[in-house]
Amino acid sequence: MAEQERNSLMINALSKSLALLRAFGDGHAVLGITELVRLTGIEKSSVQRILATLHSEGMLIRDNKTRRYRLSNKWLHMAYAHYIADPLSSQVMPRLFDLQQQLGQALNLAEICDTSIMYTLRLPVKRTSFEGTLTGRTHPALNTSGGRAILSTWGPTRWQHAAQTWPLGQYTPRTTQDRGRIAELIAKAHEDGYAISEQEVLLNEIGIGIPIKSPGGEARAAIHCSVSLSSWTIDQARAELVPVLLDTARTFFVPEYEDIDESAVE
Amino acid sequence: MAEQERNSLMINALSKSLALLRAFGDGHAVLGITELVRLTGIEKSSVQRILATLHSEGMLIRDNKTRRYRLSNKWLHMAYAHYIADPLSSQVMPRLFDLQQQLGQALNLAEICDTSIMYTLRLPVKRTSFEGTLTGRTHPALNTSGGRAILSTWGPTRWQHAAQTWPLGQYTPRTTQDRGRIAELIAKAHEDGYAISEQEVLLNEIGIGIPIKSPGGEARAAIHCSVSLSSWTIDQARAELVPVLLDTARTFFVPEYEDIDESAVE
């Protein structure tokens, strides 16, 4: 929010277009003009022009019956290009694959993305829900073991602040809503070197988050392991899975973030 | 190309930005200003502005050392939103998963995207290359079994035209360069109801492409199965894999394309 206007070389039309595109991500995947006006607050005429442009460029599919739009598969190209250029994914992928063979559990790479956790690599084990296999899914960082694991490396000041201000979701009856409790859990994760959560996002699911630290000790990503409460207890998971996961996470080399970092505060 | 300008409600800045973004996809995943100017032909000042905007929106990561940019993981959000809204992927995924359990072979969903094939769902079997696990990868349609399978449903006129004009790559010594031969292979696929290719994209690989037809009989997508020549012969694959794959592909319901279709001819 803060530093939008300082650079006078910002293209307004492009900013708006991105805002509009993001609207498709936030739960509403199929949208018409008026809905977009409501969601984004952009003028109808502008929405009209942006949609026309994106559509004519093949980036949007239009349902001629309902006159509503959805994102085309051309966007997968951007995702692909991201992965190719991303030093972390290419490094983590093969190790994650081996780990999955060894442990037989669902594994993800989770990255911090503003105040959310995004699953960027996914290796499911059995037939899960379709959504469960897709990369790009996000959850509020505070709700997830991965998010707490990452925050636990940022130092008490920053994680306290995050625990108090970052958004929270409500997924199951057992999703922790108590921000003080969350701060405690992060502190615990700081001591342990990893975070465990129980049924906070999905019922019957234990989440294990292991931070992937840069040389400076801060993490922007985590290995996330998801196991079922019907086959595992928390203690079993701690004893059998955590050590292996910690071993793996330690071996990654993550360069320091010289870039914006933008700290996602306020 | 043809119908760019007829609509006067096209936003120039946005079109340019998309062109610039696409440059990251085409093999060059990390780019500086000057390189982008070369690749896209856009004025340096414009490139500068677009990059500044995208960067400040968090869509690009900048390496402060080399001053070059790459796509951030925010784009995965767009990919995610695409999948959520796409009726085909969500339909195919579970069936593909079952198939993979049954056959134990690498399976993909391949979709036509202009003159290319894009792998939009991937279920690899063993530790393959990183790229081999990523969705959004494209190859010239003419080079792949999936592309030929799809074209074989479009009728002789259109597939002849495609065979003569669509781009061709050269991946292995055995990649067919003869456009006449490719037209023949498509015709063969039309008779058989599927396409098989041998070592045209990857050495030691047999590709099997099964069209997923809409009620009208035309396909925009294909199931693609990749098997190793060290364990299989072409005849074995035809006998053991193809029937099962055909059975599966037949059961999908793909709505007709009322949308642009844009036929990628010109």
Place this chain on the structure above:
DNA sequence: CCCGTATGTATCGTATTGCGATACTTTAGA
């Protein structure tokens, strides 16, 4: 080590271009 070139950054006046108001057309539901 210094210089020359190539690349990235900042500035600025102008006319182009995207803006938003409004009027028109189509759809869907009562």
Place this chain on the structure above:
DNA sequence: TCTAAAGTATCGCAATACGATACATACGGG
């Protein structure tokens, strides 16, 4: 059939993005 809501088209204005140019910084060879 009518009405309200959603989508589409038009148009004049001025704000905005444009591109030329000048300035700064990085890189690499002699």
